[in-house]
Amino acid sequence: xxLSPAELREHLTLAASKAGLSFxxxxxxxxxxxxxxxxxxxxxxxxxxxxxxxxxxxxxGLNAHTWDLVCLSLRxxxxxxxxxxxxxxxxxxSPEMDYTTESQAGDLEAFVERLGLDxxxxxxxxxGGANGLAWAGRHSARLAGLVLVDVxxxxxxxxxQKIAAFTAEKKPFDSLEEVIERSLAFxxxxxxxxLRLSLRHNLRQTPxxxxxxxxxxxxxxxxxxxxxxxxxxLLWDAVANVTCPTLVVRGGQSDVFHDEDAERLAxxxxxxxxxxxxxxxxxxxxxxxxxxxxxxxAFLAALDT
Numbered sequence: 040x041x042l043s044p045a046e047l048r049e050h051l052t053l054a055a056s057k058a059g060l061s062f063x064x065x066x067x068x069x070x071x072x073x074x075x076x077x078x079x080x081x082x083x084x085x086x087x088x089x090x091x092x093x094x095x096x097x098x099x100g101l102n103a104h105t106w107d108l109v110c111l112s113l114r115x116x117x118x119x120x121x122x123x124x125x126x127x128x129x130x131x132x133s134p135e136m137d138y139t140t141e142s143q144a145g146d147l148e149a150f151v152e153r154l155g156l157d158x159x160x161x162x163x164x165x166x167g168g169a170n171g172l173a174w175a176g177r178h179s180a181r182l183a184g185l186v187l188v189d190v191x192x193x194x195x196x197x198x199x200q201k202i203a204a205f206t207a208e209k210k211p212f213d214s215l216e217e218v219i220e221r222s223l224a225f226x227x228x229x230x231x232x233x234l235r236l237s238l239r240h241n242l243r244q245t246p247x248x249x250x251x252x253x254x255x256x257x258x259x260x261x262x263x264x265x266x267x268x269x270x271x272x273l274l275w276d277a278v279a280n281v282t283c284p285t286l287v288v289r290g291g292q293s294d295v296f297h298d299e300d301a302e303r304l305a306x307x308x309x310x311x312x313x314x315x316x317x318x319x320x321x322x323x324x325x326x327x328x329x330x331x332x333x334x335x336x337a338f339l340a341a342l343d344t
Contacts, residue, residue, distance in 0.1 A: 041129070041240055057230055058328045062111060069119075072129075074121050075149035081129035082150070084118035085110040091343075092159040093185065095121040096147070096167025098322065100206035100254055102128030104240040105164070108328040109335070117160075117339070122150055124167065126255035128240070136257055144173040145217045157181055160339065162189035164324060165295070169274060174279025185285040187337065189296045189321050191273035191304035197297035198266075198294035198321065201225075209256050211249035218242065218250055228318075228326045250298055278307050286338045287313035288331065290323040 042050060044067055051065050068083040083103045093113065095106040103121035110119035123130035125146055126138060133142075147170060151159075160183050163171030168190035175185050205225045212218045219234045242250045285308045289301040298315065306311035314334045319326035 042236060046236060046239075050233065051107060051111060054237070054328075055111075055196060058108060058232065060108060060329055060332075063115075066114060068107075068110065068128075073150070075146055075153060078125060078133070078146075080125070080146065080150065081123040083110070083121045085099040085114045085121070087114060087118055090116060090118040092118045092156055094118060094147075094151070094159055094161050096121065096124060096161070096163035096171050097121070097127065098165030098167055098195065099202070100127070100241075100252070101164075101322070102241055102253070104128070104237065105322070105324055106162075107235050109195060109324055109332060110129055110207055112328075112332050113335070120154070122147075124170065128253060132255040136255070140169055140173050140254075140273055142144070143170040144177075147174045148169065148178070151178075151181070158183045160184045160186065160333070160342070162186040162188065163190070165190050165321065169270065172274055172277050172281070175281045175283070176274075179281045179283045182283040184338060185281060185283055186288065186338065187285065188288045188323050188331070189290050189293050191287065191296065191300055192271050192278065193300045193303065194295050195297060195300075198296075200227065202321065206252070206254070207256060210254070211245060211247075211251050213249055215239075215242075215250060224327075226320065226322070228320065244281070275307075278304065281311075282309050284338070284342060285311040287311060288323060288332065289313060289315050290319035290321055290326065291315050291317040292319065293321045293323075295321045 047067055048065050068085045071084055072079055072081050097103060097105045103123045106121045110121060113119055117197050124143055126132045163173045168187040172187060175182060218238055219231050222234055241253050243253055244250055287301045287305045303311040305311040316323050316327055316330040323331050
């Protein structure tokens with residue numbers, strides 16, 4: 040159950056106020072579906088056509104709406120596009136339960152080709168950052184810039200396993216209040232008033248009135264050390280081939296990605312640097328969107344000079 044236009048406008052207004060952001064007007068995105076590689080994908084188009092494009096990729100268990108405040112803020116100067124990756128949000132689940140990094144990078148390639156994007160900025164958080172980095176390792180010449188939010192080849196297993204445990208819950212929730220309570224226990228930085236609205240982007244209500252996550256949970260919660268090592272090797276190989284300017288963002292209180300991980304990644308990139316966004320955990324764009332926007336705008340301004 041996604042929000043109605045009136046509810047989405049209410050949520051954006053409340054969220055902006057809490058984050059200390061203001062807008063001349065609250066413009067809602069256009070919602071689109073596109074078939075890529077025989078699967079249906081959903082994405083949000085915030086406009087403005089003709090502006091330099093930015094593609095946003097969300098983290099695991101999240102969806103395109105996690106970027107709402109960031110996209111709304113950048114909309115006057117950029118053409119912002121936020122994709123629901125396979126098995127997430129309102130995009131189709133993989134029939135083969137294929138969620139490898141290679142397949143998701145292939146989805147991004149198909150999306151970029153379908154929309155005819157070139158010389159764009161790619162912003163990916165967590166899962167989306169890993170997929171974006173894998174794609175950039177082959178196609179960085181097509182990018183004006185790359186932003187990796189709280190992710191790299193090296194991440195902390197303990198923090199990642201906490202997220203996996205939270206997102207692996209398959210039992211239906213009896214009420215929205217139960218989901219809010221569980222979400223606050225996982226991330227106390229969030230506001231319950233905002234969660235009441237934003238969580239509905241990521242939930243479906245069953246005929247019995249219970250609530251279940253939208254994202255494909257069939258593969259979540261399983262820890263595969265071999266798969267983790269394969270992804271790590273794949274991402275380090277990609278790093279060696281990324282030639283575009285790259286900003287590595289670390290949430291100041293993240294238990295998934297530490298300062299030394301960000302510093303090592305930035306140092307290995309041909310044109311990389313890293314920044315820390317304080318008052319944010321792993322989900323930087325949700326915990327401190329204003330802080331993230333400050334760093335994004337500085338990075339974008341440097342690309343334009």
